[in-house]
Amino acid sequence: MSYNEQFKSEFKCGDCFELLKEVPDEFVDLVLTDPPYGIDYQSNRRVAREKLPKFANDVDLSWVESWVEQMYRVLKNNTHFYCFTRFDTYPVFYSAISRLFKVKNCLIWVKNNHGSGDLNGSYAPQSEMIIFAVKGKRHLNGPRDSDVLECDNVPSAHRAHATQKPVELLRQLIEKSTGPEEIVLDPFAGTGSTGFACLDTHRQRGDKFIRRYLLIEMNPKFREAALHGGLASQESLVDMPLPKKLEIAPKKRNTARTQRYRAKKDQTLWLELS
Numbered sequence: 001m002s003y004n005e006q007f008k009s010e011f012k013c014g015d016c017f018e019l020l021k022e023v024p025d026e027f028v029d030l031v032l033t034d035p036p037y038g039i040d041y042q043s044n045r046r047v048a049r050e051k052l053p054k055f056a057n058d059v060d061l062s063w064v065e066s067w068v069e070q071m072y073r074v075l076k077n078n079t080h081f082y083c084f085t086r087f088d089t090y091p092v093f094y095s096a097i098s099r100l101f102k103v104k105n106c107l108i109w110v111k112n113n114h115g116s117g118d119l120n121g122s123y124a125p126q127s128e129m130i131i132f133a134v135k136g137k138r139h140l141n142g143p144r145d146s147d148v149l150e151c152d153n154v155p156s157a158h159r160a161h162a163t164q165k166p167v168e169l170l171r172q173l174i175e176k177s178t179g180p181e182e183i184v185l186d187p188f189a190g191t192g193s194t195g196f197a198c199l200d201t202h203r204q205r206g207d208k209f210i211r212r213y214l215l216i217e218m219n220p221k222f223r224e225a226a227l228h229g230g231l232a233s234q235e236s237l238v239d240m241p242l243p244k245k246l247e248i249a250p251k252k253r254n255t256a257r258t259q260r261y262r263a264k265k266d267q268t269l270w271l272e273l274s
């Protein structure tokens, strides 16, 4: 593969800690990734008789700091970095990322469904966190969106990966942070959702040039699932028809809820005064 101006989208199979060393400094325009969370995750959903597989580097997080350094190195100046995380590993990712980047937000992805876990002893998890950071300075495209992103999760029966992310959600982030032809890196690509999102950006918007992607995934089965699912090469995009499903518009913030809260506060004040 040639890492030059003519770079074509690619899904590489291998260890990102090794493969990233080949990527030149300041080569990519966005990092959007969903790393292992260090929680030794095992989905309970069964495919036929087998559980969905566990994945690599999910036991400890000792790799995070040096990995963030690689992300900083390969990102151009004035670019964005999105990193999925969870409440209990957020401190590790935040501290490593904020050493080099300016962390701008912790986005909250609200899902339609929630995970299982401790059914009686904990609240049902219906959200995930995404650290949003910048290298240098860059404006977000389009209007100012809320830091709460509402998007349905991939239905569990359609998942090839235990933590597969919805393409619509990733596409929104890519569109906020890149322009056509820019290169999106996902070094923990799983089933290639970030690549599908780059292609969808092109198909839905009709942009002349696609966002290019550089995906890396260690487990060949996940990569095969992506290629089998039609993660097309850049050349075959020209004649690709528009998908039937149109964009899920981001839901408007629930201003009614804020108003109700204010009304209650006024009421309390009035009660105290009288």
Ligand SMILES: C[S@@+](CC[C@H](N)C(=O)[O-])C[C@H]1O[C@@H](n2cnc3c(N)ncnc32)[C@H](O)[C@@H]1O
Pocket (backbone or CB within 6 Å): 014, 015, 016, 017, 034, 035, 036, 037, 055, 056, 057, 161, 163, 164, 165, 166, 187, 188, 189, 190, 191, 192, 193, 194, 216, 217, 218, 219, 222
């Ligand atoms: C949380 S999952 C990402 C799932 C993905 N967002 C999707 O929608 O399918 C993290 C992925 O990183 C992969 N992984 C872990 N360590 C890796 C490494 N050193 N190099 C490349 N991939 C790795 C795992 O196999 C796993 O598929």
